Amino acid sequence: MTEQPLRIALLTYSTKLRGSVVHTLELAETLHAIGHTVCVYALAKDGSGFDRPLSCMVKLIPAQPAPDSIDALIQQRIQEFDAFFSEMDDQYDCYHAQDCIGANALASLRQREQIPHYIRTVHHIEDYNSPYLQQCQERSIRDPDLCFCVSTRWQTELQQQYQIHAPRIINGVSTQRFSAALDGSEQLLKGHLGICGEPIYLTVGGIEPRKNSIALLQAFSQTLDSYPQAQLIIAGGATLFDYQAYRDEFFALAAKLSVIVGKQLLLPGVIPDANLPALYRLADAFVFPSVKEGWGLVVLEAIASGIPVITANQPPFTEFLTETQALLIDPLSSNAIAQAMRSILSPNLAHQLVQNSQVILPHYSWQASARMHLVHYDELLRRQGKDEG
Numbered sequence: 001m002t003e004q005p006l007r008i009a010l011l012t013y014s015t016k017l018r019g020s021v022v023h024t025l026e027l028a029e030t031l032h033a034i035g036h037t038v039c040v041y042a043l044a045k046d047g048s049g050f051d052r053p054l055s056c057m058v059k060l061i062p063a064q065p066a067p068d069s070i071d072a073l074i075q076q077r078i079q080e081f082d083a084f085f086s087e088m089d090d091q092y093d094c095y096h097a098q099d100c101i102g103a104n105a106l107a108s109l110r111q112r113e114q115i116p117h118y119i120r121t122v123h124h125i126e127d128y129n130s131p132y133l134q135q136c137q138e139r140s141i142r143d144p145d146l147c148f149c150v151s152t153r154w155q156t157e158l159q160q161q162y163q164i165h166a167p168r169i170i171n172g173v174s175t176q177r178f179s180a181a182l183d184g185s186e187q188l189l190k191g192h193l194g195i196c197g198e199p200i201y202l203t204v205g206g207i208e209p210r211k212n213s214i215a216l217l218q219a220f221s222q223t224l225d226s227y228p229q230a231q232l233i234i235a236g237g238a239t240l241f242d243y244q245a246y247r248d249e250f251f252a253l254a255a256k257l258s259v260i261v262g263k264q265l266l267l268p269g270v271i272p273d274a275n276l277p278a279l280y281r282l283a284d285a286f287v288f289p290s291v292k293e294g295w296g297l298v299v300l301e302a303i304a305s306g307i308p309v310i311t312a313n314q315p316p317f318t319e320f321l322t323e324t325q326a327l328l329i330d331p332l333s334s335n336a337i338a339q340a341m342r343s344i345l346s347p348n349l350a351h352q353l354v355q356n357s358q359v360i361l362p363h364y365s366w367q368a369s370a371r372m373h374l375v376h377y378d379e380l381l382r383r384q385g386k387d388e389g
Helices: 019-033 070-087 100-111 131-142 152-162 186-193 213-226 244-256 273-282 297-304 334-343 347-363 366-388
Strands: 007-012 037-044 057-062 094-097 119-122 146-149 200-204 231-235 265-269 285-288 309-312 327-329
Touching (some): 007 100, 070 131, 094 366, 119 131, 146 152, 200 297, 213 231, 285 297, 285 334, 309 334, 327 334
Parallel strands (some): 007 094, 037 057, 094 119, 200 285, 231 265, 309 327
């Protein structure tokens, strides 16, 4: 890698913490810490920034109220990025988008020769019904000068679907932030969220189809037969997309199954970043039967927090977890999820899973991820320099 500091612009679609947004911030902070000039550009629809302090530069891009149509919303967000960059004088060595929105804006800027090149990380590929959204996704994958991905699963998909070789760059987890060590905030958070049951199951990501929320609800209902004092916490949920029809189905099923929202089922929404480590520590188990993930940062966070994990027996989870490190289940079977939710309460099994999973953590650091990014940034810049020469 070059010893010269790089100027790096990282683009993310939101200030609300989801997987790709967390990835952006952790990468930015790590690159900044090792001496590079980094600025995070984020769409901010409510004018507020990130709810964690950042040492790198941040520029918030005003995002206007959302139109009714998702196509119109995405088009507007792309234009907001485009317009902001078109008017600014800042120049960077690397322009790196973490999502389809930023990548489409950078594609337009490169087409107008306002930037020399751009990079995109593909966290996962969506199955859009909208031709416009599908076209945006296609452009954001095919047009960048360099694509990254975060798992072997999506590396393979990019090769098979697009004939693109995307270097796989690992995700990380901060074991300073996420650990089993109590910090004294747990009891206050417990009271604030109404956590009073036993056992406590936690998932992070909100209610949406790819999180498999309905199957999780069905499994939890079965678990209540054996553990009537149990509580399920579904935290998070900030997203650009409107999953109202799915949410309606979810809540109709909760009523049918007599699962009491606000008592047995807790929906605290987006958890303040400072409270998230304590929330993990309050749980007896982390249940994440997602059917589609780029990687699953929350799984690593749960492991670092010292709680046992239930997740889907499929990539990308099986790329870094074995059956001795987590309960790997068929995510399409609510019975299998329920059985795992009961089994994981065995103290011996829970202890074994936690102990066995700790060996994963040293392999996934943001420092290692940043170094991998820098290798490929440098290769791109050298290649661009040769082309220009």
